[in-house]
Amino acid sequence: MSAPLNRAPSSGAPSHLDGHLPADHALSPQWQYRDFSLVGRFLSDYPVQDLWDTDFARLPASLARQRRRARTFAEQYLAPVADELDLAAHLPPGECHPAAVAVLREAGRQGWLSYFLPRPLGSMPWSTLRYPAIWQCSLIVEEFGRACGGLMLLLSAHHLGAMPLLLSGNARHIVRHLLPVYRSCERGDPHLVAFAITEPGAGSDAEDGHGAATLQPGVVATPTAGGWLLNGRKCYISGGDLSKSATVFAALQGEGMASWTCFYVDCASPGFRVARTELKMGMRASGAAELELTDVFVPHDRIVGALRQGWALNRATLNASRIPVASMAVGFARAATETALEFARRYTLGGKALIHYQDVQLHLATMVAETRALRSLVWQEARAAWQPRQLHASLAKFHATDRAQLVCEMAMDLLADHGGLHEQRVEKIFRDVRLTRIFEGTNQVNRLSMMEDWQAQLLNGDQPVGV
Numbered sequence: 360m361s362a363p364l365n366r367a368p369s370s371g372a373p374s375h376l377d378g379h380l381p382a383d384h385a386l387s388p389q390w391q392y393r394d395f396s397l398v399g400r401f402l403s404d405y406p407v408q409d410l411w412d413t414d415f416a417r418l419p420a421s422l423a424r425q426r427r428r429a430r431t432f433a434e435q436y437l438a439p440v441a442d443e444l445d446l447a448a449h450l451p452p453g454e455c456h457p458a459a460v461a462v463l464r465e466a467g468r469q470g471w472l473s474y475f476l477p478r479p480l481g482s483m484p485w486s487t488l489r490y491p492a493i494w495q496c497s498l499i500v501e502e503f504g505r506a507c508g509g510l511m512l513l514l515s516a517h518h519l520g521a522m523p524l525l526l527s528g529n530a531r532h533i534v535r536h537l538l539p540v541y542r543s544c545e546r547g548d549p550h551l552v553a554f555a556i557t558e559p560g561a562g563s564d565a566e567d568g569h570g571a572a573t574l575q576p577g578v579v580a581t582p583t584a585g586g587w588l589l590n591g592r593k594c595y596i597s598g599g600d601l602s603k604s605a606t607v608f609a610a611l612q613g614e615g616m617a618s619w620t621c622f623y624v625d626c627a628s629p630g631f632r633v634a635r636t637e638l639k640m641g642m643r644a645s646g647a648a649e650l651e652l653t654d655v656f657v658p659h660d661r662i663v664g665a666l667r668q669g670w671a672l673n674r675a676t677l678n679a680s681r682i683p684v685a686s687m688a689v690g691f692a693r694a695a696t697e698t699a700l701e702f703a704r705r706y707t708l709g710g711k712a713l714i715h716y717q718d719v720q721l722h723l724a725t726m727v728a729e730t731r732a733l734r735s736l737v738w739q740e741a742r743a744a745w746q747p748r749q750l751h752a753s754l755a756k757f758h759a760t761d762r763a764q765l766v767c768e769m770a771m772d773l774l775a776d777h778g779g780l781h782e783q784r785v786e787k788i789f790r791d792v793r794l795t796r797i798f799e800g801t802n803q804v805n806r807l808s809m810m811e812d813w814q815a816q817l818l819n820g821d822q823p824v825g826v
């Protein structure tokens with residue numbers, strides 16, 4: 360949806376930007392090599408490509424296919440309902456907007472809720488298994504984020520919830536717990552899994568360990584016959600209002616945070632309650648739920664990993680998920696840049712389209728360069744994605760999300776008064792991208808995490824510090 364704009368005149372409009380040579384001019388960058396030698400032409404020829412697809416050619420075929428599919432799904436199912444869900448009234452726990460339900464159903468059927476495992480367990484094609492799942496996830500969330508931040512979070516938080524089960528490497532758990540989840544999603548009956556670490560008194564501490572030594576655990580597990588009783592509260596849990604199960608991290612009774620253990624909780628268990636959902640500034644299509652657990656019984660065989668292994672599992676999960684969070688930021692930056700470009704082409708000022716003003720061109724060039732640089736950063740840090748490391752994951756997360764916000768601000772600057780209007784999309788992207796700087800650890804805490812992982816090298820005076 361776009362607001363009526365002063366449209367650039369369609370006839371008699373120049374075929375090139377003011378101050379630049381037309382593309383068919385002998386001196387234009389595309390044609391100046393026309394009369395060059397064969398070798399020269401071969402070396403200097405370049406195809407005219409779209410702004411974001413220059414890396415398609417270098418992507419392995421299976422990943423390029425995956426990205427195309429994700430883009431098609433996002434454009435067909437996410438973008439058309441993004442505004443409706445953003446502006447919809449805040450719903451109480453237990454209620455879900457019909458448009459979000461329809462998206463979840465279709466996403467499940469198409470395999471977007473089960474792509475972390477190859478067939479026959481999940482929906483990922485075998486051909487992509489040669490590459491880290493983080494790469495696919497990054498490609499997918501970039502496309503989803505470009506279409507709608509809220510729906511992207513709704514779909515992605517489910518994978519975050521399932522991640523501890525996958526990372527525990529327990530085949531019995533994967534078959535017993537994750538397989539039914541994936542089957543249900545593929546049937547069009549979405550079974551979402553939430554990831555629950557944040558507690559009213561513990562956000563960053565729980566994610567990175569800063570302050571964990573003195574932290575009083577908010578959810579505590581007490582032993583009982585055949586299992587454990589969980590008591591306490593978790594907050595800001597994405598999708599927690601709709602989830603049928605959750606990976607809940609809790610400390611053991613009488614022990615500190617070092618005893619953190621991950622429990623796979625059935626949300627239909629007696630004592631489990633969604634206390635409320637938050638009205639967030641952005642990403643509104645995804646609920647942020649406060650979960651209340653009162654003597655929720657969890658049998659022994661639903662401990663994910665092992666007792667007291669929760670801390671490691673949490674860190675491993677976040678190391679795997681922060682690179683995709685950086686990719687979400689790329690998606691937002693792309694969306695903001697595309698909107699600004701479109702605006703600059705259509706909006707006229709002083710009788711010509713905005714894009715013909717040189718300072719607007721400088722502005723747009725910076726936005727495009729920033730966005731492309733962010734994508735390069737993501738793939739640079741994702742090279743080690745078979746064994747994701749805190750250093751790479753935190754760096755990519757904080758830098759990409761910070762810079763993406765800057766790109767969105769530049770779009771707001773360019774659109775001026777139109778930027779503040781909902782119809783132009785930029786203000787929504789601006790609200791959505793802001794939240795990526797908070798979740799999965801605030802960006803300040805991610806900076807500390809990066810340094811924490813690097814400290815051994817930084818403090819070892821005998822070793823040169825290579826970056």
Ligand SMILES: Cc1cc2nc3c(=O)[nH]c(=O)nc-3n(C[C@H](O)[C@H](O)[C@H](O)COP(=O)(O)OP(=O)(O)OC[C@H]3O[C@@H](n4cnc5c(N)ncnc54)[C@H](O)[C@@H]3O)c2cc1C
Pocket residue numbers: 516554555556557560561562563564566569570594595596597598639642647794797798799800801802803804807
């Ligand atoms: C949209 C959204 C979705 C979310 N989804 C989930 C989810 O699905 N599951 C889940 O468990 N949580 C989720 N969260 C919660 C999120 O992970 C936390 O909000 C985040 O980790 C920050 O924690 P906090 O809000 O408790 O801030 P706090 O940890 O209380 O931090 C407060 C301030 O102190 C700073 N700070 C903290 N520690 C240090 C330190 N050692 N040194 C210097 N500064 C410090 C922080 O940077 C921040 O500025 C979500 C949050 C949002 C906004």
